[in-house]
Amino acid sequence: GNSVTQMEGPVTLSEEAFLTINCTYTATGYPSLFWYVQYPGEGLQLLLKATKADDKGSNKGFEATYRKETTSFHLEKGSVQVSDSAVYFCALMSGAGSYQLTFGKGTKLSVIP
């Protein structure tokens, strides 16, 4: 079956620090990969996505590269801000026609001034 494993949180960083949140997956077929962000008390927002190997998704300074050989989709940002404090979810959708996202458990990020 499909599964997503994210690094355990919480992660606490100082403002302007470099961020990496690791995500690895197991999937049947050839999945699409997503990062969603959830701010306190809110729903999920799509942050970025990639649909094929070596694709790089990017948005708001965040990046993630679809690595098929290592089955990974690590999220990175060069300089975090306090406003980036949120929970980040890695997810996959396995193949065309799939109806379901499989989520990791989420990683809580706190950025301190």
Add this chain to the structure above:
Amino acid sequence: DGGITQSPKYLFRKEGQNVTLSCEQNLNHDAMYWYRQDPGQGLRLIYYSQIVNDFQKGDIAEGYSVSREKKESFPLTVTSAQKNPTAFYLCASSHQQGRRGNTIYFGEGSWLTVV
């Protein structure tokens, strides 16, 4: 503004009661979904619907029911058979399935607490 509207934001249920969470979208999306989120956990799929008058069970459908009478609406009923309903419920929608990289968009969520 286009989007997904969930209501109410906060809901309290007494033991033995059924409650219904509303979800409306004006994105002209064909597919709609309900997810449950528990603290420190990822999201789990309750039900999904690809077209009007059709819906399918997800991973944790027991104790829940849905209807899809209109394309823009997908209400979720949490029945008294759901033994542990306290959670954050998220409604979502997407364009017709079958497209690679199909993005699922989420509403703001509804908090349900049993009192």
